[in-house]
Amino acid sequence: MTKLTLALPKGRVLERSLAALRAAGLGLTLPPGGRGLKHDAGDAWIIEMRNSDVPTYVELGVADAGVVGKEVLLEAGSALFEPVDLGFAVCRLSLIRPLGATRPITRIASKYPRLTQQYLARKGLTAEVVKLSGNVELACLTGLADAVVDVVETGGTIRANHLTEVEVILSSSARLVVNRAALKLKATLLKPLIAALRQHTAT
Numbered sequence: 416m417t418k419l420t421l422a423l424p425k426g427r428v429l430e431r432s433l434a435a436l437r438a439a440g441l442g443l444t445l446p447p448g449g450r451g452l453k454h455d456a457g458d459a460w461i462i463e464m465r466n467s468d469v470p471t472y473v474e475l476g477v478a479d480a481g482v483v484g485k486e487v488l489l490e491a492g493s494a495l496f497e498p499v500d501l502g503f504a505v506c507r508l509s510l511i512r513p514l515g516a517t518r519p520i521t522r523i524a525s526k527y528p529r530l531t532q533q534y535l536a537r538k539g540l541t542a543e544v545v546k547l548s549g550n551v552e553l554a555c556l557t558g559l560a561d562a563v564v565d566v567v568e569t570g571g572t573i574r575a576n577h578l579t580e581v582e583v584i585l586s587s588s589a590r591l592v593v594n595r596a597a598l599k600l601k602a603t604l605l606k607p608l609i610a611a612l613r614q615h616t617a618t
């Protein structure tokens with residue numbers, strides 16, 4: 416029988432994504448503790464990846480659907496069908512500086528260079544934007560940049576590194592994204608899943 420292929424982000428969002436999909440009626444089991452990246456999880460194939468790659472896998476139809484943060488979709492400039500706000504992984508994309516910093520910002524490091532440039536343009540500000548791949552707060556701690564634009568969820572990372580959130584740029588949460596061709600070709604699987612996820616997140 417044809418199954419769905421679902422692209423899910425590795426890390427803390429993976430378990431929450433699986434829980435939402437299970438609550439929507441999919442029987443999904445991942446092998447414990449393995450290093451595998453593609454799993455026959457029961458009612459669907461699960462492929463695990465970095466969150467920033469989810470839009471690409473869904474857009475190109477390798478995955479029928481996926482779970483990804485709104486901030487990642489905006490950074491990707493994605494026009495993917497995004498039928499459900501799953502309501503978890505609630506976070507914000509913020510401008511962050513070292514506590515007490517007062518100098519004008521001349522260089523900003525971020526995993527989100529496009530959203531950072533858009534933010535600067537909106538504010539009428541000019542600064543160099545440097546793209547990094549992870550642990551972005553390190554740029555402030557080392558002097559690589561005088562500010563970063565990054566995700567804040569609990570605030571634990573900025574507190575632990577003596578940084579402060581200067582401005583919230585946008586609010587985000589996890590979204591279900593769906594490949595448009597798959598929505599037609601696998602409608603009997605995808606439409607009930609979308610409906611169940613909507614119902615589950617509305618309660």
Ligand code: PRP
Nearest residue numbers: 549550551565566567568569570571572
């Ligand atoms: C994200 C983000 C912050 C941290 C914020 O990093 O880049 O570093 O989470 O969360 P908090 O406010 O709850 O501390 P992630 O763990 O995704 O890893 P990365 O920096 O390597 O991308």
